[in-house]
Amino acid sequence: MNRRLAISFLTFSGLLLSFVSSPSLGRPSKENRPSLPSPAVGGVDFTRDIQPMLVEKCFQCHGETKAMGGLRLNTRADLLKGGDRGAVVEPGNSAASRLIHMVGGLDEMKMPLQGDPLTDSQVGLLRSWIDRGLEWPAADGESAIRPSEPTSGHWSFQSIQRPRVPQVERSDWVRNPIDAFVLRRLEQEGIEPSAEAEQATLTRRLSLDLLGLPPRSGSESGEGSYAYEGRVNRFLTSPHFGERWGRKWLDLARYADSDGFEKDKIRLHA
Numbered sequence: 001m002n003r004r005l006a007i008s009f010l011t012f013s014g015l016l017l018s019f020v021s022s023p024s025l026g027r028p029s030k031e032n033r034p035s036l037p038s039p040a041v042g043g044v045d046f047t048r049d050i051q052p053m054l055v056e057k058c059f060q061c062h063g064e065t066k067a068m069g070g071l072r073l074n075t076r077a078d079l080l081k082g083g084d085r086g087a088v089v090e091p092g093n094s095a096a097s098r099l100i101h102m103v104g105g106l107d108e109m110k111m112p113l114q115g116d117p118l119t120d121s122q123v124g125l126l127r128s129w130i131d132r133g134l135e136w137p138a139a140d141g142e143s144a145i146r147p148s149e150p151t152s153g154h155w156s157f158q159s160i161q162r163p164r165v166p167q168v169e170r171s172d173w174v175r176n177p178i179d180a181f182v183l184r185r186l187e188q189e190g191i192e193p194s195a196e197a198e199q200a201t202l203t204r205r206l207s208l209d210l211l212g213l214p215p216r217s218g219s220e221s222g223e224g225s226y227a228y229e230g231r232v233n234r235f236l237t238s239p240h241f242g243e244r245w246g247r248k249w250l251d252l253a254r255y256a257d258s259d260g261f262e263k264d265k266i267r268l269h270a
């Protein structure tokens with residue numbers, strides 16, 4: 001084969017190859033996105049990552065009041081049931097799930113039907129959630145999502161209950177009911193409680209925890225638990241206790257004396 005012929009042959013086969021291997025022929029929706037975004041790495045939390053996305057992006061048409069395409073997304077059972085055209089998810093296999101094809105742009109019909117499409121990382125989270133078997137926090141997986149009511153096993157969403165004080169083997173070690181909870185866990189793990197620290201060490205810990213500063217040297221001596229409780233109470237009534245914890249809470253509330261940036265005006269009533 002002479003050189004010119006070889007070049008035109010290569011060009012031709014290159015063209016042919018790109019023609020044959022292009023998955024997007026005649027399917028404009030695939031052209032920009034030949035493959036799905038990959039599943040999210042790291043943890044997926046239904047309450048944090050999935051539920052708000054469904055509520056914001058899908059509920060308007062697939063929630064309690066509307067089931068467009070025959071599909072509701074507010075219980076796990078509804079999701080598994082699918083829509084007019086059958087199943088939309090295959091637990092454990094997001095790549096084969098129609099819902100993922102639709103939000104990822106691999107299907108003629110793209111979801112959400114209106115509004116901004118899901119970002120790659122949102123599709124990745126949905127994929128990872130499906131791949132891990134569609135975890136749904138309510139024990140039976142049946143309870144409905146209501147936008148105003150978080151469904152979570154997280155302790156901060158639970159109503160307050162008085163737990164039973166656990167039975168422990170070394171009951172002589174327990175001085176108050178809280179100790180019983182600590183000791184119960186230690187016994188479960190086969191761990192011995194540490195010996196009580198010296199008074200000076202306890203005082204130093206108290207002072208650092210409650211006031212944020214080491215104790216004045218030579219202050220605070222005394223023996224026994226009575227003296228210890230007295231010290232706790234004294235630290236708790238100190239204005240420095242308020243300063244230490246006030247600073248933390250004000251940080252959380254984004255407190256500042258002034259506005260910052262280039263017009264750094266004082267906030268008179270901050």
Ligand code: HEC
Nearest residue numbers: 057058061068069071083084085086088099111112113114
């Ligand atoms: C503005 C309304 C609207 C929004 C928002 C919307 N959808 Fe849809 N969806 C529809 C309609 C309408 C259909 C039925 C289309 C048809 O079959 O002709 C449908 C169908 C579907 C189907 C296929 C059901 C079947 O069996 O055919 C899936 C899966 C789906 N939507 C998922 C979603 C997801 C996930 C979201 C959120 C990311 C979403 N949709 C947001 C309107 C919407």
